[in-house]
Amino acid sequence: MPHTSSIRITELRLPIDHSPEALAEAIAKRLDLKHSPSLVYTVFKRSYDARGKSTQILLSYIVDVQVDDAAQMLKRFAGDKNISATPDTRYHFVGHANALSAQKKRPVVVGFGPCGIFVALVLAQMGLKPIVVERGQAVRQRTQDTWGLWRKKILNPESNVQFGEGGAGTFSDGKLYSQIKDPKFYGRKVLTEFVKAGAPEEIMYVSKPHIGTFRLVSMVEKMRAEMIALGAEIRFGAKVTDVLIENGQIQGVQLADGDIIESNHVVIALGHSARDTFEMLHKRRVFMEPKPFAVGFRIEHPQSLIDKARFGKYAGHPILGAADYKLVHHAANGRAVYSFCMCPGGTVVAATSEPNRVVTNGMSQYSRNERNANSGIVVNITPADYPETAPTDLALAGIEFQRFWESRAFVLGGEDYSAPAQLVGDFVSGRASSEFGRVQPSYKPGTKLGSLDSSLPSYAIEAIREALPAFDRQIKGYFMHDAVLTGVETRTSSPLRITRGDDMQSLNVKGLYPAGEGAGYAGGILSAGVDGIKVAEAVALSLTQP
Structure with a gap:
């Protein structure tokens, strides 16, 4: 044979x-x-x-x-x-529950976004029965709460685009590609689990896979059911208000209702908007440091314009779908301006998690068949930019920087969660806008036309003004007078890093595992899932080996 x-x-x-x-x-x-x-x-x-x-x-x-x-x-x-x-791309577990792990307290996972989901799933698949605590609600209730802001201008600070089952990635384009190095093919594990939960098979092989919000909702529910069947415990509406630390060793977490969960292995899989939790960890002297991020606007064009510019006569081809783009411009003032989280055939959405602030993000469904293309157009920010809005401690200064400009956008939008907006041509020319043209904004709960000049720092405004006409050389028609800018995009990534060592543990709290986007180790669904697998392995090795 x-x-x-x-x-x-x-x-x-x-x-x-x-x-x-x-x-x-x-x-x-x-x-x-x-x-x-x-x-x-x-x-x-x-x-x-x-x-x-x-x-x-x-x-x-x-x-x-x-x-x-x-x-x-x-x-x-x-x-x-x-x-x-052909390389072996199958996932291989690093261990399984044994007599040693049975003697130890169950691991706790704080946060149930893409990172927390994969920490919990992999631990459950190894028989280690994690306890998951998520401040937000289960995904279907969370969806209703999110629509409450978009349709009725009613914000639930604990259940919204940022908080709840599935994390911020649930209300996004569902992009499943990343530029991270992945020599162990952890990304294949992420994609395989998504297909098992109902994602289309094509995500395993297309170059830029995506899912979309509606599919993500049912997929997250199926993954949660598998974890529970394997012995995991998942609590919603369970906000962590304190961590218990003795002699540099984590002992557990305390919830808002006073309940204490004892554990010597706690994974902090926060999203980038869990600001109060960051403040609590900082108060408990968990080591963290500021990191760069970016701020800017959402820009909307007709998707047909982007398709034609990118694909020419092949625009609309079913294999190609709606076209995306990636742009970068180095401005004369030293700032990098670049496109971020581009959503073909999608909508701009309200993404705040705090009262009296406006935050924008982009979202697409699997079909990507909405009229407009949208993308963040953002400018790099470094800790050196914080002082004008900073408190005395630099570790949390990026949060205050974000809050300052989000509050400004709330006022410019009319103080009802509408967002300030301006036509691209008017923005570059420095004049306020008074009526929309060919591009109608998709942002809900609404927009207020005017000037965006005071919505971001002057150096950011200057750099974006220079970049928009320059982008027209890369995508013909991009500098379209009545394309729409909507402000502000501030939560491109975490403004801080909860630094960890090679063992994936906090530098100064043993048994505390910072993970995912909020901790500064991921950017997007796929990279967050990959980081979750890595952290799950570290926890598993600690639980199962002497």
């Missing part, structure tokens, strides 16, 4: 409208095989190259092919950099 094994082919290019049989034929030709119909292969990755949009857009494949003798095949193509052994 011949031994069957697998090899990988990269950079296999085909026209975007190739026939279903063409890929198998290309594989057979590449490997000098005679019978393409009998080939067994899987697509590991499919991306597109739109640089030839005026002539031909090409699809680029990475495929894993079953062959009778991989070693012999690799020997034949020893000098070919695009043919190699």
Whole structure:
């Protein structure tokens, strides 16, 4: 019986409208095989190259092919950099519950966003039965609370876009790609679990996978059900108000209702908006330090304009879908201006978690078929920029910086959670806007036209004014007079880092594991999930090994 094994082919290019049989034929030709119909292969990755949009857009494949003798095949193509052994991308658990772990207190996971979900899921799959505490509500109740702000201008500070099951990523584009280094293929574990929970199979191989809010809701519920079936305990409306520390060792957490959960392994998987929890941890002298982030506006264009600029005659092709973009400009004042969290065919949403503040973000559904494209256009901020709004302690100064400009946006928007807005042409020319043009803003609960000049620091306004016309050289039509800017985008990432060592534990509190976006170690759903897996492994090793 011949031994069957697998090899990988990269950079296999085909026209975007190739026939279903063409890929198998290309594989057979590449490997000098005679019978393409009998080939067994899987697509590991499919991306597109739109640089030839005026002539031909090409699809680029990475495929894993079953062959009778991989070693012999690799020997034949020893000098070919695009043919190699297929790596093992399966996830391997670092341990499982044992007699030692049974003697220890159960691990606690604070926060149930993408990072906390994967910490809890992996721990549960290893039999370690975590206790999850989430200040917000279960995802369906949370969705109703979020719509309360968007439709009725009623904010629930504990259940909103930022807080609740699924985290901030639930109300986003559901992007599942990242530029993090991932040599152990943890990202494949994240995607595999999402598919198991109901995500489309294509997220395993398309170059820029996304899910969208509606699908994320049901997926999160299925993942929660699996954790509970494996022995996890999940508490909603359970806000951590204190951490119990003795002699530099975590002993547990205290909840707002007075309940104490004892544990020597506590994962702090906060989102970037858990400001009161950051303040509590700082009061308890958990080591943290300020880090850079970015602030800016949301910009909206017709999605059709972006599609045409990016894809030319192939705009609207079903394989390509709605076009995205990534832009950067280095302004004369030394600031970097760049696009952030671009949402094709989506909407701009209200994302505040504190009363009397306005925060914007972007969101898309899986279909990405709304009229407008939107993206953050943001400017880099460093701790050196904090002093004008800073308290005496720099570790929390980024939070105060964000609050200052969010409060300003609330006033500029009319003090009812409407957001201040301005047409792009008027913004660059320095004149207030009085009526919308071809682009109607999608932000709910509403917008108030005027001037954005006082909504951000002067250096940010100056840099964005310079960048918008410059972006037109990269995307024709981008500097569109009646494209809309909506302010303000302040929560691009955490303004601080709860620093940890190589063992994933706090530098000065043993057993406390800072994790995910709020702790400064992730940016987006995929990277947060990956960080959650890494932290879960560290906790598991501590629980199961002497």
